Amino acid sequence: MSEARSLRWEMLLVIASSLAIVAFFLLTLVPFSPHAFWIPPAQWPLLGVTLVGGVPLITQITLKLIRGDWGADFLAALALVSAAWLGEYLTAVLIILMLAGGQVLESYAMGKASGALKALSERMPSVAHRKQAGHLQDIALADIEVGDSIVIFPYETSPVDGTVIEGHGTMDESYLTGEPYQVAKAPGATVISGAINGDAVLVVQCDKLPSDSRYASIVTVMQQAEQKRPQLRRLGDQIGAIFSPISLFFALAAWSFSGDPMRFLAVLVVATPCPLLIAIPITVMSAISRAAKSGIIIKDPAVLERLPTCRTAIFDKTGTLTYGQPTLTDIIPAPGVSAESVLQGTASLERYSKHPLATAFLKAAEQAHLFLPEASEICEQPGKGLSGTVQGHKIQITSRKKCLLAHPEWASLLPAPTPGLECIVLSDDNYVATIRFHDAPRSDSHSFVSHLAPSHQFSKVMLVSGDREAEVRYFAELVGIQEVLASQSPEQKLAIVRSETQKAPTLFMGDGINDAPALTAATVGIAFGQPSSVTSEAAGAVILDNTLIKVDELIHLSVSMRHIALQSALGGLLLSLIAMAFAANGFITPVAGALLQELIDLAAIFNALRLIVNPHLKTDMVA
Numbered sequence: 001m002s003e004a005r006s007l008r009w010e011m012l013l014v015i016a017s018s019l020a021i022v023a024f025f026l027l028t029l030v031p032f033s034p035h036a037f038w039i040p041p042a043q044w045p046l047l048g049v050t051l052v053g054g055v056p057l058i059t060q061i062t063l064k065l066i067r068g069d070w071g072a073d074f075l076a077a078l079a080l081v082s083a084a085w086l087g088e089y090l091t092a093v094l095i096i097l098m099l100a101g102g103q104v105l106e107s108y109a110m111g112k113a114s115g116a117l118k119a120l121s122e123r124m125p126s127v128a129h130r131k132q133a134g135h136l137q138d139i140a141l142a143d144i145e146v147g148d149s150i151v152i153f154p155y156e157t158s159p160v161d162g163t164v165i166e167g168h169g170t171m172d173e174s175y176l177t178g179e180p181y182q183v184a185k186a187p188g189a190t191v192i193s194g195a196i197n198g199d200a201v202l203v204v205q206c207d208k209l210p211s212d213s214r215y216a217s218i219v220t221v222m223q224q225a226e227q228k229r230p231q232l233r234r235l236g237d238q239i240g241a242i243f244s245p246i247s248l249f250f251a252l253a254a255w256s257f258s259g260d261p262m263r264f265l266a267v268l269v270v271a272t273p274c275p276l277l278i279a280i281p282i283t284v285m286s287a288i289s290r291a292a293k294s295g296i297i298i299k300d301p302a303v304l305e306r307l308p309t310c311r312t313a314i315f316d317k318t319g320t321l322t323y324g325q326p327t328l329t330d331i332i333p334a335p336g337v338s339a340e341s342v343l344q345g346t347a348s349l350e351r352y353s354k355h356p357l358a359t360a361f362l363k364a365a366e367q368a369h370l371f372l373p374e375a376s377e378i379c380e381q382p383g384k385g386l387s388g389t390v391q392g393h394k395i396q397i398t399s400r401k402k403c404l405l406a407h408p409e410w411a412s413l414l415p416a417p418t419p420g421l422e423c424i425v426l427s428d429d430n431y432v433a434t435i436r437f438h439d440a441p442r443s444d445s446h447s448f449v450s451h452l453a454p455s456h457q458f459s460k461v462m463l464v465s466g467d468r469e470a471e472v473r474y475f476a477e478l479v480g481i482q483e484v485l486a487s488q489s490p491e492q493k494l495a496i497v498r499s500e501t502q503k504a505p506t507l508f509m510g511d512g513i514n515d516a517p518a519l520t521a522a523t524v525g526i527a528f529g530q531p532s533s534v535t536s537e538a539a540g541a542v543i544l545d546n547t548l549i550k551v552d553e554l555i556h557l558s559v560s561m562r563h564i565a566l567q568s569a570l571g572g573l574l575l576s577l578i579a580m581a582f583a584a585n586g587f588i589t590p591v592a593g594a595l596l597q598e599l600i601d602l603a604a605i606f607n608a609l610r611l612i613v614n615p616h617l618k619t620d621m622v623a
Helices: 003-027 041-066 074-087 087-108 112-123 214-228 237-257 263-271 274-292 302-308 338-348 358-368 398-404 408-412 445-458 469-479 491-503 513-520 533-538 546-584 589-606
Strands: 128-133 137-139 149-152 160-165 169-172 182-185 202-206 297-298 312-315 327-334 375-381 385-390 393-398 420-427 430-440 461-464 484-486 504-512 526-527 541-543
Touching: 003 041, 003 087, 003 546, 041 074, 041 087, 074 087, 074 237, 074 263, 112 398, 128 160, 128 469, 160 533, 202 526, 202 546, 237 546, 263 546, 274 297, 274 375, 274 546, 274 589, 297 546, 302 526, 302 589, 312 491, 327 338, 327 513, 338 358, 338 375, 338 385, 338 393, 338 420, 398 420, 420 469, 445 469, 445 546, 461 469, 461 491, 469 484, 491 504, 513 526, 541 546, 546 589
Parallel strands: 312 461, 312 504, 461 484, 504 526, 526 541
Antiparallel strands: 128 137, 128 149, 149 202, 160 202, 169 182, 297 541, 327 430, 375 385, 385 393, 393 420, 420 430
């Protein structure tokens, strides 16, 4: 049976079992003659589900046993057969319900990673518009060649990495940058595959084959991340692997020493693994529901199991530890140069930049009511700064390090370095100004980072960002992070997360879609804000209320869930072991054992529901 058909069957079993239980209780209210039927009518729906659903489930479990999988399902099969043999069809249907429900929950969790890849793949267009000799021709992406002129109509997605050769407009590159603003485009500006065009027609020269584009590389690393993602092993199976042989030994020993097969049945009935099959899924679902009430969406239930085990925390910077809104604070012009002319020239150029600082330039120019002339010959390469021509002058925006490397004699012209962000501005290869910025950390960033080790046993905290070295290190000092890696691409972030995950369980936190591969590869990935479907699917959890306090609440919730799940499962199994001892010695009949087991199950279930009634999630962060 295919995976999709198997999941549909399990969902049908969940529905059928639920309806059968409701029908059973309703039919018990009908005054049938006690001698009119061999099997009471109230049992008919339960018997039907037991036959229709139990046989396939037992077949599946038998196949697992053949493959050597001796987990909680083994006891479920024995319990199901025993319940049917004893005529305890309600118990049998409850076991069927929890078996099928657990499998549906597991399938749902493990299928979420493929949703991220699907969202990425569906973003790309199937055809491109190639311009040749003044004519347009629709071609498949595979037919695009380097050097082709590709026309991108309004609101279409760019199929290639390239350079604008005709037209002026804007593009939405937030899928890669994580920044929610439009990036201006003019001849000379770069275009990234997957970016969504604005309301103007652009003609782009293809610089890379679609298969070699930035977008294709992200899809590739997403595929690799999915293949290497750790598999969730259900806690119930781990405990059941120990409990199952103990239960079987008790049952066989009771039969062997007493010669009474009823003792064998009695032991099996009280040994049914319902605390595993019922309490653990209920605890998980309670935690998911409780998190949702606090604005935390659990996309992968495995997060709740893995998060307390994480010992390495890796942060993206912009939008995660900061508000993601750098502001221009100072313009220090060279003698004879006005700050207004510097801002006018740089803002005119920054309109065509995709760097987060571009917004700070433009906001400052808007506040100063400056007219921004057109720029041309724009060039922006990673690590080399931004350059272009504005009103006949070649403007270059670079770093202090690169400026002094090319012109060491200018050391006396530059103001003394200060913590934070800065840019050096050149005009016609002459120094004209130093511009400083400030990107404020979130009010809770330092508190959250500082409490990770003492409160949650994190032994390593890292800041991994695509931003420039000076900015990232300055910020790391503000929030108290020692290990810093700057200027990292999405592929490099993925490699770092994979490396750290091999050393210890790792928590990665980010908010841009460029973080999607790293979010997927980490032991636990948490996305912030209300990101696109790609990021939210790649992350195991999404924090809708953009604050780190919610991450702390999620950590405490996952710890509570593990404790309650263990209490319910282990406590229920301990009571079952005690009951098994009495049953093996003939003090409990199969019928009494079934009733006793139901009481044990109810105790485990009520304990598992504690998370739902908890009005507030715990946090130990100091404001």
